[in-house]
């Protein structure tokens with residue numbers, strides 16, 4: 474026996490799978506997915522329980538590693554990413570923890586972009602460094618540096634594209650080729666785009682990593698994470714670690730993300746379109762020095778981004794105001810619609826000063842090397858009316874240029 478799938482035709486499109494993939498309804502015939510808040514599952518008899526614990530029969534056993542609400546989310550996300558399988562985790566960082574625990578051992582080497590999410594750098598360089606897994610950090614955009622960093626013991630290449638807050642884009646196909654030539658795997662953190670815009674496996678990535686906290690939930694309610702990959706990686710490498718390590722995704726959070734996935738495509742496409750409009754408007758504003766958004770023709774990797782991201786720039790943009798921290802703070806403090814916070818991927822627009830929050834723990838030199846100035850503002854663009862968002866930013870910007 475294996476866990477049943479919904480009875481669906483085989484040629485469905487992503488928008489349909491995002492709503493219909495998962496599990497068949499329970500015997501009660503609920504239309505919206507039930508929330509399975511149970512820590513363990515019962516068995517018809519002792520012999521069946523024994524078979525299920527020995528993995529001889531697939532069934533739900535214990536929610537540390539198997540729960541129907543989590544399975545629904547995993548199947549939906551795998552369908553969207555175009556991978557055979559997926560495993561949910563407690564957060565995005567939990568997904569990276571599971572990745573390294575599942576694939577690496579002491580003496581192994583990782584090559585990673587220098588511009589990835591700060592906690593990713595801390596986890597790889599700091600925590601895993603302690604256990605003898607070494608990471609070399611290289612340029613986000615220069616593939617020659619990635620190639621030069623490869624060693625005999627390199628097992629993993631880790632990329633995030635586009636990056637936050639500068640929206641630098643890396644060439645997934647080129648990195649996949651370097652990884653595979655060296656007998657390594659390519660992992661792509663797909664948080665900034667989500668599968669609604671970019672499916673890294675199409676360009677050769679082996680594992681797609683997610684923070685469900687961002688666009689997948691989409692309404693800023695829960696933390697969640699996931700790894701999407703082949704069945705052999707998910708069942709063979711990640712599942713056994715999950716079974717003993719307990720970085721588990723809670724059924725409630727999985728249920729929230731599964732419902733979020735139903736509207737992922739419409740949300741992200743609309744948010745991305747609003748972001749591009751705002752980026753163009755900001756580029757023309759006299760108080761703005763520079764705008765970072767992959768959808769702009771002025772973006773250094775615009776052509777690559779359009780190819781990889783289905784023609785969309787994404788819903789995160791950054792801009793430098795003319796001046797410094799004082800001017801950036803004035804624009805942020807003049808907003809009355811945007812949330813002053815340090816997140817994105819929400820239908821609520823979020824405005825952030827990276828230099829003093831998300832990147833506040835870096836030295837001024839490290840920030841300068843990363844291109845993050847005191848004048849920079851990041852915007853996670855939501856679904857409020859575009860004119861209200863423009864007016865919210867204009868309130869502070871117009872004062873600066875007056």
Ligand SMILES: *Cc1c(COP(=O)(O)O)cnc(C)c1O
Pocket residue numbers: 564565566567590593633637662664665683684685686687696697698
């Ligand atoms: C937020 C984020 C993470 C970490 O996810 P959590 O759910 O907060 O643990 C990893 N990578 C990127 C790009 C992110 O934005």
